[in-house]
Amino acid sequence: MDKIKINFTDFYDGFDKEDNFFTNLLSKRYSIGISDNPDYLIYSNFGNDYLNYDCIRIFYTGENIRPNFNRCDYALSFDYMNDHRHYRLPIYRLYGEYDNVLNQNECIDEILKDKLKFCNYIYSNSEALERVHFLKKLSSYKKVDSAGKSMNNVGKPVIDKVKFQKNYKFTIAFENSSYPGYTTEKILHAFAANTIPIYWGNPDITKEFNPNAFVSVHDFDDFDQVIDRIKEIDNNDDLFKKYISASPIFNEKIRNSLTDDNILNFFENIFLTEKFPVAKSLFKYRPHLNDIFLGQGLKVPWYYSYKTFNFYIKYYGLKMFIRRFLLRRL
Template sequence: MTEIRLWFTDFWDGFNIEDNYFINLLAKYYRVVLTKKQPDYLIFSWRGKDFYNYKNCIRIFYTGENLRPDFTICDYSISFDYDSYNGRNLRLPLYVMYGDMNELLLEKNVNTILKEKTKFCNFIYSNNNAKERKFFFQLLSKYKKIDSGGKVLNNIGFKVDNKREFIKKYKFTISFENSSFLGYTTEKIIDPMIVNSLPIYWGNPKIYTDFNVKSFVNIHDFDCIEDAISKIIKIDKDEELYAKYLVQPFFKNNELNKYVKEDNIIKFFNKIFNLKSISRLYYTIEVNIKISIIIPVYNTGNYIEPCLDSVINQEFSDYEIICINDGSTDNSRELLEKYAEKFRNLIIINQDNQGLGKARNEGLINAKGKYIVFLDSDDLLLPGMLKETYCHAEKLELDVLAFNFTESTDEIGLPKVFPYENQVVNGIFYFTQYYIHNKDFPLSASPMYLYNRHFLKINKLEFKPNLLHEDEHFFIRLILHTDKMSLLNKTLYYYRRSNLNSITNNISLKNSIDLNYISRELYHYLRYNNCKEALLYRKISQLYFASVMYAIEGKYFDPKFKIFTKEDLRIVKLCTYNFTSFFYSTLFTYNIKFFNIIVIKKRPYILSKLVTLVFKLIYLLRFKLFNTTPNNYNEK
């Protein structure tokens, strides 16, 4: 057997270096020598910084938490992430560490299981910061009492020691992750499966890649939480329906998924250990990079050169440029490579076309600067931008710094009215005061801000992939998290609207669908975070209205498009703030065919006028008589 010299560091308390998942797996195929002084391979986690002391070995980062690999400090990674990062990352979900997955392939005796289930539902958690599952607990508790045996919301008088033994008696187990992110699947779903308690799962939106979704209640399958609870109540009352879930295999076709198969996991290690020479891939030279400029590029060969020149010509030197070529089919890649030959601080990352959000996320993963600037590849940084924003952010120790833009290289953008521009404020205060003084919402466009990279990382702020208008989704979440924001009231960015080939300039049905999705997601995000700021809900109403207008513009009146749901209608009613938004959004969501007749064709004319009048009366009653929206924000 081939010898490998290996060590572990920066793992959690109680991690056994000599007896763990990796040692037990690798020992089947290699002669493993544990050596702390001069290992050839280091597997490290996120609990410390001891890994920095190992400079002459291959570093393999491991995390079972909702963290992304940082390839500036490691060669390879083992994480929850679906992305292979060109073969450098292995997706190994955390649940693999919590038992033999073959146990889940065993045949189930449904009659025996039914006899064991004497109680309704349980909830066992120690992390008090996950608002989503506490919110769900409270809603489902309105139906029946849920026994909580952990530190959070404990109502049984003691803390459960043996979790699996405890939940074995329950029909249902609330199996919510700490957060929802693609690929992030932990033991939360495995524990109830092993003892045949039906999981009520929320977390990984693609949980279907791990398990058979017919074997548990998947919250992601429902339009809203209320619909999911209605389904759970129905299952609870119908023993035959409950049994249909129990009889289902946990894995599709009762076969282990590819992520837990030993052959696939050892194949990843074989690739690393079979390298002819041990060479490091991560950056070995410590550099003082102050700003990382992230530039997604897609078919902008006519613009990329002046864009890069606008960065290179800045009177500022401590920066890096990260260009993500998002599958360009023109000469963009050749032009990037020409610049990279001249400028060592320009990094090119090539990927298949995956959209603006994925491209920006890739840039964030590889960024090393203290601050982040997003620059669209057909736009320009104006002179002094990097120096002025960096100095201002450093002086005030900011998380986020806003600045102005112009759509003409010959004109200065209009200054914003913001009395607190040289002060540090939190995000919600910035959002509301900006609106009050400018009668408009602050820009959501990501390039109009400078970001502290550490702030983005600790708050897990990144872009939702495969979405148009991803900036809207990113910006509202950012506003909720930042306590250190300010405005530099200077024009420092040139925004070009005319490029038809850019990533963002794509008009289609997807505009309407994605804006609708973003509106719904943000509404629930605000509720989960107990946000009561009316203007943020007004922003959601604006996004819904924009979704409707895209549908109108594209004439997507056929119900087959299924753009809106009943939940959207409910949210529209809660969030709308002026009559036009209320009328269009509600009518379009309620009945597209009727909307087409009344609003678009306006016939018969008398009926159109009558419907408009009725909606006007409803609007006045809702927003005046019942004072749904704070008076100081009312618009007519």
């Protein structure tokens, strides 16, 4: 096996560099070493430590954030992007339930017997107003059990989300925000629990998940129409069974793109390509200038701003610097 030196930074608290989706996946084809002086850096969106590395940078995010190729050489995200530097890897692929959903083979009648409750809602964030509003409207039909930190009405937050959901016919599976391609684990967890997801978020969700297996809010004009459909399914066991028996992920192209081999092929192309890192390019300070003048709002250390000013004033001259950058904001 070829030895590859990598490192990780700017991931969530508790991220384990030695035991995670990327290290485990890459170890199937390469001898992976975690190094403070890596050839390749995989970084996410929870910090700016990636700025301290001048190797090939590979950006990964499961959030509703666009890759910025002024900062990274390659990226993996949920975006539908036609760019050889980018690979679509929605965050739900990183969850163990993904394989379970692909290989579900349970008796539909037995599933129905376990569905003793109506609908669940498990979230910690109460600031996503779209789903809070829907929860309140649906609750006017039947009680919805809210088992997260947000809107909790069952006593305390549950620990095992999927296990809890298995008792319910429906799951409210709303994303924090809506954007084409932005699909998280919420719909996957609902499928893993054999409930019918009531989904809102990615308006193109039917490109990857079977529209016959869930209720897409995007297919209706308003929440009232969505709730009418839910009532119809709730009161018709045959219709419920039809939804539950449908294969959740029916798009073979999506399935193939998310296999280990195809994701590894993307990394293999990175490792085999001789590329001058963006971090070492002549304009490597330009992104920080954009942060200052174009309002991108990312926090960077003061000394990057200082170095940026010096670089551009020397490169363009003071008059051109003012015309080219400062006046663009007026």
